[in-house]
Amino acid sequence: MSENETIELPIDKMNPGTDQPVLEIVELNKSFGNQEILKNISLTLYKGENLVVLGKSGSGKSVLIKCIVGLLKPDSGTINVLDKNVTSLNSKELNELRQKIGFLFQSGALYDSMTVKQNIEFPLRRIKKGLTEKQVQDKVHEVLENVDLVDSLNKMPSELSGGMRKRISLARTIAVDPLIMLYDEPTTGLDPVTSDEISSLILDVQKKYKTSSIIITHDMKCAQKTANRMMMIKDGLIYKEGKAEEFMNSTDSYIRSFSM
Amino acid sequence: MNKFIPVGQIKNFATKQTVRLSNETFVKKKEAANFLTDIADVFLFITRIIKETFSVNFEFREFMRQCFQIGYKSLPLISITGAIMGLVLTIQSRPVLVDFGAVTLLPGMVALSLIREMGPVITALICAGKIGSGMGAELGSMKVTEQIDAMEVSSINPIKYLLVTRVLAATIMIPILTLYADAFGIFGSWAGANIKGNVSFTLFFAQAFAPVEFIDLIPAVIKSFFFGAVIGLVGCYKGYNAGSGTQSVGKAANSAVVLGSLLVFIVDMIAVQITDIITS
Numbered sequence: 180m181s182e183n184e185t186i187e188l189p190i191d192k193m194n195p196g197t198d199q200p201v202l203e204i205v206e207l208n209k210s211f212g213n214q215e216i217l218k219n220i221s222l223t224l225y226k227g228e229n230l231v232v233l234g235k236s237g238s239g240k241s242v243l244i245k246c247i248v249g250l251l252k253p254d255s256g257t258i259n260v261l262d263k264n265v266t267s268l269n270s271k272e273l274n275e276l277r278q279k280i281g282f283l284f285q286s287g288a289l290y291d292s293m294t295v296k297q298n299i300e301f302p303l304r305r306i307k308k309g310l311t312e313k314q315v316q317d318k319v320h321e322v323l324e325n326v327d328l329v330d331s332l333n334k335m336p337s338e339l340s341g342g343m344r345k346r347i348s349l350a351r352t353i354a355v356d357p358l359i360m361l362y363d364e365p366t367t368g369l370d371p372v373t374s375d376e377i378s379s380l381i382l383d384v385q386k387k388y389k390t391s392s393i394i395i396t397h398d399m400k401c402a403q404k405t406a407n408r409m410m411m412i413k414d415g416l417i418y419k420e421g422k423a424e425e426f427m428n429s430t431d432s433y434i435r436s437f438s439m
Numbered sequence: 440m441n442k443f444i445p446v447g448q449i450k451n452f453a454t455k456q457t458v459r460l461s462n463e464t465f466v467k468k469k470e471a472a473n474f475l476t477d478i479a480d481v482f483l484f485i486t487r488i489i490k491e492t493f494s495v496n497f498e499f500r501e502f503m504r505q506c507f508q509i510g511y512k513s514l515p516l517i518s519i520t521g522a523i524m525g526l527v528l529t530i531q532s533r534p535v536l537v538d539f540g541a542v543t544l545l546p547g548m549v550a551l552s553l554i555r556e557m558g559p560v561i562t563a564l565i566c567a568g569k570i571g572s573g574m575g576a577e578l579g580s581m582k583v584t585e586q587i588d589a590m591e592v593s594s595i596n597p598i599k600y601l602l603v604t605r606v607l608a609a610t611i612m613i614p615i616l617t618l619y620a621d622a623f624g625i626f627g628s629w630a631g632a633n634i635k636g637n638v639s640f641t642l643f644f645a646q647a648f649a650p651v652e653f654i655d656l657i658p659a660v661i662k663s664f665f666f667g668a669v670i671g672l673v674g675c676y677k678g679y680n681a682g683s684g685t686q687s688v689g690k691a692a693n694s695a696v697v698l699g700s701l702l703v704f705i706v707d708m709i710a711v712q713i714t715d716i717i718t719s
Contacts, residue, residue, distance in 0.1 A: 245588075248591075248592045250588055250591060250592065274594035274596075275594070277591075277592055277593070277594040278593075278594050280592065282589070282592040284585045284588070284589055285585075286584055286585055288584060288585040288586050288588065288589035289586075290581075290586055290589075291584070291586070301593075301595070302593040302594075302595060305593070305594075305595055306593065306594060355593070
């Protein structure tokens with residue numbers, strides 16, 4: 180076996196992947212004005228795992244993943260994604276790296292002047308430039324089937340419900356076959372049934388597309404269902420890190436307050 | 440009788456005044472720094488737009504869509520405005536010209552006014568309202584709903600896709616709309632002339648274009664390109680740099696119209712001076 184070849188290990192709920200890190204954050208600091216949002220955050224995401232980052236609103240969870248994709252620039256610290264330091268990349272290199280990262284926005288961020296089909300085609304045609312028209316249409320159909328919304332192909336985003344928007348947004352993200360998925364509050368604002376469906380979809384994406392994911396949430400049910408590992412942020416600092424069971428069985432009142 | 444003020448009170452007063460002055464100086468300094476930062480931002484923004492305009496992979500489809508939105512969808516408004524402009528100008532000027540027995544000069548005077556000044560400026564102001572606010576609101580809401588961020592994380596350049604296409608479309612379509620408004624203005628003027636008189640369209644048309652030379656058209660068209668660029672740039676800048684929250688969308692749309700209209704007048708003033716220097 181050559182040095183460049185990688186071994187694909189099966190994903191297990193408890194012991195998901197390999198010990199091969201795909202994303203490493205070391206001593207990340209970020210502040211807005213005088214307000215420190217993230218203080219010395221360090222974390223590692225391993226290949227094939229779902230890492231859930233918990234924390235209450237305003238604790239800096241979304242800022243963390245926005246720093247990972249270069250939407251925000253950290254004050255200090257390093258972010259290595261797929262062996263590339265995000266903070267030192269030029270715009271061309273950053274764009275190349277972003278093609279391997281999928282980002283599901285809290286609001287879905289669907290382009291409201293485009294239909295569902297155009298929303299999925301838009302990044303697909305630009306990132307996967309070699310695809311034929313048939314391959315593009317097949318891919319659109321495939322991802323819509325994965326999120327069970329083939330019927331919505333020609334609908335506008337304004338005609339979709341909150342849950343449908345999230346699913347279409349997920350379909351758009353997975354259409355370009357990302358290696359790492361970043362979910363920003365995927366179940367916020369959804370009813371319990373739809374939240375559960377989205378959590379199931381996150382697991383399906385992990386299995387089918389072999390992605391490694393960071394899931395930002397404060398929904399303990401979603402965390403419990405999707406997490407291989409969990410981390411809690413409080414006041415910009417890592418409060419606790421461990422396996423999902425440790426969080427579920429924790430006697431810490433702050434952690435338990437998320438399960439209420 | 441001398442009045443004695445305790446030294447402590449004077450010291451207290453001096454300290455308060457010093458603190459107040461230093462606070463005011465700090466605020467003024469901050470305001471000046473913000474103003475300079477804003478100017479630098481605008482300069483960088485324009486530089487980036489120009490740079491991206493000439494880069495590879497031009498978004499032609501989106502550019503054509505914007506031309507359709509800006510050009511075709513503005514036709515009814517520009518037609519009505521242009522016709523009313525010509526009609527009102529004729530009705531207002533006619534009594535004065537009748538008094539001097541120079542009513543035959545009416546078509547030529549209206550045509551020259553429309554082509555040289557009224558057509559370009561009124562069209563640009565209408566477009567600053569319609570297109571500038573549209574751009575500010577659309578881009579502002581895209582920013583608020585994270586659609587621009589979504590483009591960036593998909594490694595799609597939002598400057599190239601959203602801004603370059605809009606600025607270019609405005610730059611190209613506004614001169615075309617200006618010529619269209621001029622044509623409707625002359626139709627409106629003919630209609631106005633026929634309210635109190637009776638003149639055939641052929642005669643009116645011949646009299647209208649008799650004093651008009653090709654040199655009258657060129658500065659007007661050139662300045663219309665600048666009006667278009669200014670409206671596009673201001674609309675895109677305000678929308679793209681909108682803050683978070685729905686309030687900032689309204690603010691972006693509003694300031695795009697206000698600043699766009701103001702800049703149209705400033706560009707017009709500069710253009711008139713340059714034209715005057717060149718032609719005299």
